[in-house]
Amino acid sequence: MKDECQCGHSCLEANDPRFEELSKYIKSLGETTGIAMSVLQQAQHLFGYLPLEVLKFISKEIHVPVAELYGVATFYSQFNLTPKGKHQIGVCLGTACYVRGAQKVLDKLREQLKVEVGGTTADGRFTLDATRCLGCCGLAPVMMIDGEVYGKLEDVSVIPDILKKYE
Ligand code: FES
Structure with a gap:
């Protein structure tokens, strides 16, 4: 094929x-x-x-x-008109995550991946999205990559190492 x-x-x-x-x-x-x-x-x-x-x-x-x-x-948000990346990143913007620094997480990812929310990286590796509460507010701020949860991301300097796992 x-x-x-x-x-x-x-x-x-x-x-x-x-x-x-x-x-x-x-x-x-x-x-x-x-x-x-x-x-x-x-x-x-x-x-x-x-x-x-x-x-x-x-x-x-x-x-x-x-x-x-x-x-x-x-x-309907379930449909995509453009191709999605190989890995889906969702940053929770629910209240608990937001007050604990979700915006900083999102900004770090945008800077690191050079992509806007809703966009896919030029190499097709990642799609970055903002999501509603992921149901694990105790770990706020939280992001999810391909269904795996990463919590307590107040220190956004750990994000590049997390992304490396998907390269
Ligand atoms: S608000 Fe982020 S997991 Fe609930």
């Missing part, structure tokens, strides 16, 4: 087998009305995000305008 393009733009081949797989999934639903959410979820599962080519493909298959699909994809 071809390597994933790292240019940050969508470069899908028209004969990418995932289109065929998506088409089969749509047929398996047996109808074309009211299925946009399910199809978008399946498309994101297959492609990792929802580039324009995929929205156009779905539009043709289920007879829903691209603009409408785009509207759904941008409204």
Whole structure:
């Protein structure tokens, strides 16, 4: 299989087998009305995000305008229109974390990774996001990388070493 393009733009081949797989999934639903959410979820599962080519493909298959699909994809935060990095970083901005210095954690990560919140690093390694309470306020301030929690980050100088584990 071809390597994933790292240019940050969508470069899908028209004969990418995932289109065929998506088409089969749509047929398996047996109808074309009211299925946009399910199809978008399946498309994101297959492609990792929802580039324009995929929205156009779905539009043709289920007879829903691209603009409408785009509207759904941008409204729900579960959908990504751009590729996500290999590792997902979430910095908790809940109250407990915020009062204990979450902003400093976020600023350190932005500086270290040279990326804004919601963005992905140029090498495609990390996506940085701010999140709501992660449910471990006793460890505030907290960040999560790929589901692993790092707490008590008042001293942000430890952050570069944590990131190194993912390089
Ligand atoms: S406020 Fe950050 S874990 Fe609860």
